[in-house]
Amino acid sequence: MKRFLCVLLSAVLMLGMLAGCGGKKNDTDDPATEPAASAPLEVQEDDTMHMNMLFSMMGTPDNGVTELLGDGNHQKYRADGSLLQREYDGVVYGRDIVFSVSYDEYGDVDEIDVDFDDSVSEDQLAEEISTLTGRERDSEGKWTAETAVVSLTDTADGICVTLTQFSAESEDDVEY
Numbered sequence: 001m002k003r004f005l006c007v008l009l010s011a012v013l014m015l016g017m018l019a020g021c022g023g024k025k026n027d028t029d030d031p032a033t034e035p036a037a038s039a040p041l042e043v044q045e046d047d048t049m050h051m052n053m054l055f056s057m058m059g060t061p062d063n064g065v066t067e068l069l070g071d072g073n074h075q076k077y078r079a080d081g082s083l084l085q086r087e088y089d090g091v092v093y094g095r096d097i098v099f100s101v102s103y104d105e106y107g108d109v110d111e112i113d114v115d116f117d118d119s120v121s122e123d124q125l126a127e128e129i130s131t132l133t134g135r136e137r138d139s140e141g142k143w144t145a146e147t148a149v150v151s152l153t154d155t156a157d158g159i160c161v162t163l164t165q166f167s168a169e170s171e172d173d174v175e176y
Helices: 004-018 051-059 063-068 120-134
Strands: 074-077 084-093 095-103 109-117 146-153 157-165
Touching: 004 095, 051 063, 051 109, 051 157, 063 084, 063 095, 120 146, 120 157
Parallel strands: none
Antiparallel strands: 074 084, 084 095, 095 109, 109 157, 146 157
8 A cells, every 4th residue: 555655656756847847938939028029119218219209300400409419429511521421329119220311512411211130120110100190101102291202212121211311392383
C-alpha cells in the first residue's frame, strides 16, 4: 500500500510539473506590447513637434521659424545667398523624425517635408492627416487644408509627409 501511494503521489507530482510545460510565450511575443501598424498615432509627452504646428508654420517668414525652432542642423542657400532650406531633428508621435523647411524667394516657408521611418504606416498617417485637416484625400491622393496641400510619398526608409503652401488662384489668374 505504501508503495502504491508513493507511485501515485509521484505520478501526480510529475503531471503537475508537465502541466506547466509548453505553450509559454515570451513577453516580447505579446501582441499587446507591440504597436499595431493600424493603431492610431498618439501625441506623446516627449514630442518636440506636433503635426498641427507644421500647418501654422506655412507662409511664416524665416525669422519666425528661427525664433520657434532655432537654426536647425543644416542649412542650404541659393546662389544669391538667400536661405533655401533648414533641416531639423525632432520627435513626433514618439518617433524620431527629420523634417526640412524650404523657403521661397521671399524668405517665407514654402514647403515642409517630414520623414517618418518604417515604424509608421501610410494608413496611420493618412488617418491622422484626415483628422487634422478635417478632410479626406482628393482624387489625386492629397489633402487640401487652409494653409497647405498635404501629400504622402514612400521613401526607401519609410514615408515622407509633404506640406506645400496652399494658394488659391485669384480670379485674375483663371482663364475662361
